[in-house]
């Protein structure tokens with residue numbers, strides 16, 4: 079039933095056992111509502127949430143008061159984009175983003191355009207990087223928000239956020255960065271000191287699904303960001319609804335653990351990525367779509383000319399869990415918008431694979447994956463008349 083080898087850690091990660099163990103008491107024994115202020119059940123839940131928030135804040139070197147819990151990054155992105163538009167309408171309604179953002183940002187921008195906002199979508203180069211001078215040219219006095227992801231979920235490329243932050247703030251605009259994929263894979267301290275807003279999702283860092291965060295660097299932004307969900311006044315009125323104690327506790331445990339051994343784990347993962355890339359790039363005519371120096375340590379993205387991408391994914395699906403783009407977009411029959419924006423022809427964009435490695439990937443699995451992909455690509459090419467006739 080299940081593919082044996084998991085190479086899709088950018089889509090989601092398994093919950094670590096320590097994370098599951100940390101959450102269990104809060105489902106039944108200590109099941110109280112953190113807002114119940116008149117009995118120990120509530121006090122216990124409240125203190126578990128406070129402790130978890132402190133752990134996250136300490137690990138990421140940010141203020142505990144800068145965090146708002148959500149259901150995940152998609153909700154966080156909606157909260158920041160829609161909230162900023164509502165909050166800043168007297169200053170303007172212009173937003174700048176890039177063509178390679180996650181669909182959560184792009185679809186939110188499309189919605190905001192339908193509500194009267196103007197959105198500029200910046201191009202990227204063949205590496206997937208935006209041009210800082212293009213950003214500078216696009217900025218206007220009525221630009222209220224610049225939304226630029228740190229790590230791309232498909233290629234892993236990292237945008238030069240520190241330089242971007244300087245320009246955005248010189249213009250008096252706010253900067254939001256989708257840091258979903260960077261959490262747990264890079265040190266985010268410098269980035270979080272520069273951006274006004276960021277977002278996180280637990281299921282990308284070996285935590286549970288259904289819990290995320292908005293990070294608001296300044297109290298002023300936290301307190302004036304309009305709430306999208308009213309009711310109950312939880313989280314200083316920023317997001318109504320009973321706080322999910324077990325998932326928050328699990329999220330904090332996941333973040334704490336992932337940063338405990340990040341240096342050693344990054345070295346291990348980089349070595350595996352090198353093996354994986356070396357193996358895949360040995361396949362005839364294969365093209366790398368993730369060769370930028372500035373990128374996540376775990377992501378490999380390649381295209382196979384003369385191969386039908388859908389047939390390749392089908393052939394691999396019983397042996398290898400991989401994707402050809404974002405998991406949230408895998409129902410789409412269009413080529414990846416990220417690859418298209420990088421100038422990759424649709425035929426190559428279709429015939430592509432993203433492999434993302436993680437904590438449980440082994441060298442043996444990498445070698446097996448290279449062998450399987452090489453075999454399947456070879457088989458598919460043998461049935462393609464154009465492969466025979468290539469010059």
Ligand code: PLP
Pocket residue numbers: 088089149150151152153180182227229230231256258259278279280290404405406
């Ligand atoms: N942003 C990026 C870069 C992502 O990779 C994802 C998930 O794939 C999201 C946003 C959405 O996250 P969530 O699944 O928590 O809604």
